[in-house]
Amino acid sequence: MGESKQARLRRNILHRDTDVRIDIESVSVSFGEQSVVRDINIAIEPGEIFVIMGASGAGKSVLLKCIAGLLKPNLGIVKINGMDASERETHHEINSTLVFQAGALFNSLTVFDNLAFFPREHKLYKESEIKEKVLETLRILSLDHAAYKIPAELSGGMRKRVAIARALMCEADMIMYDEPTSELDPIMASTISEIIANVRNQFGLTSVVVSHDRDLAYGIADRVAIIHKGELLAVDSPENIQKDPNPLVQDFLNPTINIDDPRFKKLETT
Ligand SMILES: Nc1ncnc2c1ncn2[C@@H]1O[C@H](COP(=O)(O)OP(=O)(O)OP(=O)(O)O)[C@@H](O)[C@H]1O
Numbered sequence: 383m384g385e386s387k388q389a390r391l392r393r394n395i396l397h398r399d400t401d402v403r404i405d406i407e408s409v410s411v412s413f414g415e416q417s418v419v420r421d422i423n424i425a426i427e428p429g430e431i432f433v434i435m436g437a438s439g440a441g442k443s444v445l446l447k448c449i450a451g452l453l454k455p456n457l458g459i460v461k462i463n464g465m466d467a468s469e470r471e472t473h474h475e476i477n478s479t480l481v482f483q484a485g486a487l488f489n490s491l492t493v494f495d496n497l498a499f500f501p502r503e504h505k506l507y508k509e510s511e512i513k514e515k516v517l518e519t520l521r522i523l524s525l526d527h528a529a530y531k532i533p534a535e536l537s538g539g540m541r542k543r544v545a546i547a548r549a550l551m552c553e554a555d556m557i558m559y560d561e562p563t564s565e566l567d568p569i570m571a572s573t574i575s576e577i578i579a580n581v582r583n584q585f586g587l588t589s590v591v592v593s594h595d596r597d598l599a600y601g602i603a604d605r606v607a608i609i610h611k612g613e614l615l616a617v618d619s620p621e622n623i624q625k626d627p628n629p630l631v632q633d634f635l636n637p638t639i640n641i642d643d644p645r646f647k648k649l650e651t652t
Pocket residue numbers: 413418436437438439440441442443444445483
């Protein structure tokens with residue numbers, strides 16, 4: 383009898399193949415009449431930290447969901463090591479994990495059980511080893527004191543860190559983060575940037591990060607992409623992107639605050 387999908391996933395997780403490349407080829411996504419991602423082409427190299435930036439509503443989370451295989455593009459394809467990301471089979475070969483923008487924790491489970499869920503479900507380790515890994519991961523993210531709380535008892539920033547901690551427990555070959563530093567104070571935001579960089583350095587994980595955080599992008603990205611209204615404006619190293627001549631790139635990276643903007647005149651008179 384052939385190996386079950388569960389057994390294959392378990393074997394792949396325990397014998398990780400971390401050389402994961404992602405090819406986004408002519409990807410477009412629309413919802414009804416609204417076109418939100420238009421003809422995007424990006425090749426992400428194995429082990430790269432690739433940061434996707436852009437204004438709110440630009441289509442970043444939608445593009446990330448296409449990479450994660452949660453959404454099938456209307457046109458084009460995302461390939462993970464040459465396999466279609468929207469096919470279930472691909473995810474039995476390559477174990478990927480997505481840290482959602484809003485955390486997506488199991489609300490009725492304690493922080494400890496949220497982290498232990500994946501290794502227990504896939505019977506990766508003995509319970510004593512799982513406990514050790516969970517406590518170590520919580521310690522790295524300064525969450526040791528929160529192990530037996532449930533998500534409703536945590537601050538927004540703590541929930542964010544639990545979501546990252548849970549993703550680290552998945553022993554993934556590639557990892558995606560949606561706004562990992564939003565809602566965090568500047569010190570915790572830089573700690574999270576360091577964790578993302580360390581996770582990559584330690585495991586060679588291809589890491590895709592959607593973020594507005596320039597400090598994160600300039601500090602840890604190998605390359606940065608800027609998306610504007612669903613279109614790719616630029617892809618380059620953090621150093622080069624800061625010098626990009628496109629005014630839309632500059633407006634996004636270095637916005638000016640104009641309190642005399644005519645848009646606000648109406649507010650003043652009401
Ligand atoms: N499931 C969906 N159905 C309909 N429209 C959607 C859906 N998901 C996203 N959209 C629309 O697609 C556009 C892009 O959304 P997306 O979530 O990718 O933005 P974003 O760049 O991640 O923004 P933010 O920085 O605010 O998270 C938005 O106009 C949004 O309303």
